[in-house]
Amino acid sequence: MYQWDFGILWSYRWLFLNGLGVTVGFTVVIVVLGLVFGLFGAFGTLSRFRAVRLLALTFIEAFRCTPILVQLIWFYYALPILAGVEMTPITASALALSLYGGSFYSEIIRGGIISIDRGQSEAGAALGMTPGQSMRRIVLPQAIKRMIPALMNQSIIQFKNTSLVSVLAVPDLVYQSQVAAHDSYRPLETYTAVAIAYAAILIPLTIMVRRGEKRLAVGE
Amino acid sequence: MSDTSKIEIRALRKSFGSNEVLKNINLDVAKGGVVALIGPSGSGKSTLLRCINLLVTPDGGSVRVGDTRFSFGEGTKLPDVKTLAKFRTTTGMVFQHFNLFPHMTTLQNVMEGPVTVRRMARADAEKLARAQLAKVGLAEKADQYPATLSGGQKQRVAIARALAMEPDVMLFDEVTSALDPELVGEVLNVMQQLASEGMTMVIVTHEIAFAREVADRLIFMRDGVVVEEGPARQVIDNPQAAATRAFLSHFHRTGALPPANAES
Numbered sequence: 001m002y003q004w005d006f007g008i009l010w011s012y013r014w015l016f017l018n019g020l021g022v023t024v025g026f027t028v029v030i031v032v033l034g035l036v037f038g039l040f041g042a043f044g045t046l047s048r049f050r051a052v053r054l055l056a057l058t059f060i061e062a063f064r065c066t067p068i069l070v071q072l073i074w075f076y077y078a079l080p081i082l083a084g085v086e087m088t089p090i091t092a093s094a095l096a097l098s099l100y101g102g103s104f105y106s107e108i109i110r111g112g113i114i115s116i117d118r119g120q121s122e123a124g125a126a127l128g129m130t131p132g133q134s135m136r137r138i139v140l141p142q143a144i145k146r147m148i149p150a151l152m153n154q155s156i157i158q159f160k161n162t163s164l165v166s167v168l169a170v171p172d173l174v175y176q177s178q179v180a181a182h183d184s185y186r187p188l189e190t191y192t193a194v195a196i197a198y199a200a201i202l203i204p205l206t207i208m209v210r211r212g213e214k215r216l217a218v219g220e
Numbered sequence: 221m222s223d224t225s226k227i228e229i230r231a232l233r234k235s236f237g238s239n240e241v242l243k244n245i246n247l248d249v250a251k252g253g254v255v256a257l258i259g260p261s262g263s264g265k266s267t268l269l270r271c272i273n274l275l276v277t278p279d280g281g282s283v284r285v286g287d288t289r290f291s292f293g294e295g296t297k298l299p300d301v302k303t304l305a306k307f308r309t310t311t312g313m314v315f316q317h318f319n320l321f322p323h324m325t326t327l328q329n330v331m332e333g334p335v336t337v338r339r340m341a342r343a344d345a346e347k348l349a350r351a352q353l354a355k356v357g358l359a360e361k362a363d364q365y366p367a368t369l370s371g372g373q374k375q376r377v378a379i380a381r382a383l384a385m386e387p388d389v390m391l392f393d394e395v396t397s398a399l400d401p402e403l404v405g406e407v408l409n410v411m412q413q414l415a416s417e418g419m420t421m422v423i424v425t426h427e428i429a430f431a432r433e434v435a436d437r438l439i440f441m442r443d444g445v446v447v448e449e450g451p452a453r454q455v456i457d458n459p460q461a462a463a464t465r466a467f468l469s470h471f472h473r474t475g476a477l478p479p480a481n482a483e484s
Binding site: 119 | 273275301302304305306307308309311312313315317319320321322323332333336337378381382385
């Protein structure tokens with residue numbers, strides 16, 4: 001029978017906290033950057049110009065239909081050779097995760113926009129609004145409400161995806177716990193604690209999302 | 221062309237795919253004129269109305285409202301979005317399904333055009349919007365959201381919203397078709413009042429009695445062509461074409477307008 005001993009992890013607390021800080025900070029960066037890429041992707045697919053639509057679709061499908069782990073490795077090892085630019089593991093993984101998340105955000109944002117009744121933008125146009133004005137004033141304020149639950153959901157997935165950056169030796173929570181596990185010979189305790197740490201952050205977040213969804217549903 | 225006509229449509233054509241919806245339509249509306257467009261569904265009357273403010277882009281012919289004319293067809297360039305937007309400020313449109321902005325209060329709905337498009341100061345826009353709401357009898361609903369209003373009230377807000385742009389022309393696209401019968405009267409009353417104030421109006425409608433009462437000209441369309449056209453009373457009381465007679469036989473053509481609800 002295995003003797004569990006979580007007490008031993010206490011001496012690694014600073015390592016874990018450090019890793020957790022990197023994980024959270026990384027998540028903030030890739031969510032924000034991902035939303036920016038997502039906006040470009042969404043408006044690209046809705047563009048009047050065929051070339052722009054094709055470009056946006058290529059971006060979305062390339063990142064949506066390949067595994068994130070492969071993308072991370074490719075961005076760090078292959079892209080520098082192709083493009084001739086050196087990238088730190090942090091830059092490479094931030095870029096890969098942002099683009100990966102952005103491809104999913106694109107579809108969420110696009111879906112939110114096209115779910116708004118055509119009559120709304122027609123009413124805006126009939127008042128003399130340009131397409132840009134009616135997007136800003138009429139369509140987006142309504143669409144964002146519908147997007148929020150799905151965007152939150154995708155961001156939660158992004159938070160968990162940051163665990164993959166450890167393969168590029170980015171010192172996130174998983175990477176630091178690998179260090180701790182090797183050092184302490186206590187991998188079972190270490191990874192259990194790590195799993196609990198992820199859940200401890202995400203469960204309150206998912207509860208917030210669910211509450212938010214209910215509040216938005218009332219507003220409809 | 222007569223200098224007095226406010227709207228002038230020449231040789232207008234529109235197809236959706238292989239379906240030719242408008243075939244060589246000509247139409248003049250005098251300043252202050254009220255024209256009713258009637259016809260069976262699929263006759264092209266709504267498409268024609270939407271060509272007047274270019275929500276639908278014609279394939280050929282020309283559209284003029286006031287001093288602005290657009291030509292369409294081979295070799296003509298489509299107007300850019302800024303030109304189109306500016307043009308549409310001169311025409312107000314009211315839709316069958318209201319298309320009010322659900323995330324804004326009634327007052328904000330009516331202020332939206334003046335503030336965003338006309339760049340009016342908020343205080344001035346609010347004054348104008350409140351006046352328009354009062355005009356359609358909904359001053360006290362200013363702070364409510366559209367979801368809390370009845371269909372008839374929604375449509376009156378939609379009329380106020382269009383009027384707040386102070387357009388030269390008002391276009392009505394089957395504005396009573398989505399309403400419960402008892403709510404039709406309050407909307408028609410507002411329209412009748414507007415007509416009596418000299419607004420130039422084009423009305424797509426199935427309210428034949430209303431068209432007879434309020435419109436000075438009536439156009440009967442079928443399969444993308446104008447079948448019959450003339451003074452509203454004359455066409456309704458004494459249709460010449462067999463198709464017009466057949467269509468009108470489905471309606472009560474005379475009688476009072478449906479009563480407006482006392483105050484709603």
